[in-house]
Amino acid sequence: MTTLSDLTTLAEVAALAETLPQADTDAIAAAETRQGNLTKPPKSLGRLEDLASFMAGWQKSAHPSIGQAQALIFAGNHGICAKGVNPFPQEVTAQMVANFKSGGAAINQLCRASGADLDVVALELDAPTADFSETEAMTEAEVLSAMQAGAKAIPPSASILILGEMGIGNSTVAAALACAAFGGDAADWVGRGTGSDDDGKALKARVIEQGRSLHAKARGLDLLRAYGGREQAAICGAVIEARARRIPVILDGYICTAAVVPLFAANPAFLDHCIVGHQSAEPGHARLLDAMGKQPVLTLDMALGEGSGAALALGVLRAALECHNGMATFAEAQVSGG
Template sequence: MSFSTLSEFATLLAQAPQPDMAAREGAEARNAQLTKPAGSLGRLEEIAIWYAAWRGDARPKLAAPQVIVFAGNHGITAKGVSAFPPEVTVQMVANFEHGGAAINQLSRNAGAAMSVHAIDLDRPTADFTETAAMDEVDCVAALKTGWDAVDPQADLLVVGEMGIGNTTSAAAIGNALFGGAAADWVGRGTGVTDAGLQIKEDVVRAGVALHAGKDALGILAALGGREVAAMAGAIARARSLRIPVILDGFICSAAAATLEKTQAGALDHCIAGHQSDEAAHARLLEALGKEPLVSLGLRLGEGSGAALVIPLVRAAVECLSGMATFAEAGVAAGATEG
């Protein structure tokens, strides 16, 4: 599968595979016979059955999770939308590569392979209050970077990002896709002052007004960043490979939203790992119909919240696949009730 235009990418989304319903039914049947009261593992049961359906195996294993961090720089930082300069993106990429960031620790804790992809950091996107952040060629290239970064042997995917200014980009995407006022979507990101928050709001309002009327992938190009587009490309590639995805925070969810608004159901292979402390993430998850697994006040990005819950998803899968059924354990059905 390949694409060279946004239209061709949209076609791939429309042709994406669906979950394996036989595997789902098998997982549901097995879950109903496990040595526990019906429904007693709550959402763990839902997660395991969802995972089984996408992996095409009623008794799956989760052995090869992958974490990918994409980095990009944003032209809108010149407007003063961040508490940090764009040089921090380069510095943090080096930190990722040397294993010193939170996502390194969380990936290791989860037993996940992790990679970092810095995308043209010396060539920031354009200021989206003046023109599109990316033209179609640049956006397609970033989507392909994400698409090609996914390991076909992975059995769970987390995508994260690093890019000074990208909460402003995410806010603009959310506002453009789902409406409301700019203030509904703007938060403090890296910790901007009240004055900085007003600048972000003004920037988002101007960008959304300038690019009104574009379709969802046009919005991704006009208001996104290279790392944002790369996350969307990786999530789409995972769908093509039937690899389940744990969505991270606000920026990752904004990237994912462009897929869902392009093709309804494009995120059926995704669950929300957490609800971040960024103001509009809850609004965005609600618009996507995704209930977060945890809410711990995180607002780091990098894929950190999603990587944190990889062990939770693995635990759900282990319970489905590893627990004995009543028949296997020689326990009378219903004996665990009460």
């Protein structure tokens, strides 16, 4: 199978959507049959049953399981910060990467609680992308390089992938990607990010509108080139590699979901193996999920990023599989009604 490392253009990457593995319908049917025979009223476990069937389809097994759960945080810096769109300096990105690596961030605790390994991939933090309100954020070669870095970061033994991000200014990039793909006013997609006040939100909207005027012809994966950043491109690369290896993906909140918008815009089928861990408190996320037809696993008023909501959703997914695999059938339990 062709991999990202073999490709030299974004058009070639977009064409991969037609060649990637599909969910196994026989395994899904077998999982649903099992669900119907378990000692419970039909569909009484709601989304838990859907999640178990989802996992069955990608693992090609009526009894799906989670071996190594791998969380990846991709970090990048952004030229749009030169416009003052974030109240914190870009040095915070590297500082937070160090915090992740030393175990001091929220995601470290959540991964430990949910049973996930965590790796952090810093992407050229000393070389921010260009300012998308003035020029393209990245060249095609830079986009491909970041995508390939994302693909290479997935360990061989991973059976489920949790994706998150870190990057001062990337809430502006997220809003720009969502706005460019789905329309509306930039103000509809902008939130407070790491603490912007009303003036800061208005500034974000203005620079996004400037970018939209400049990149009006950008479509599909070219949105990554137009708006950046490296961590968004790496997330896209990780999603494609996971699909090639039949690894289900849990996306985090607004910024992580917006990161895969270029894949969705190129072909929605790119994201068939992805679920969204939670609905962020960032106002644009609910709008984005609706546009993409994705239902979050959790809604907890979180807006942290880092993969935090996706790590929490892993616990729900584990619970779904425990019920699916561990419950007795009516026949096994000698309970009437099956």
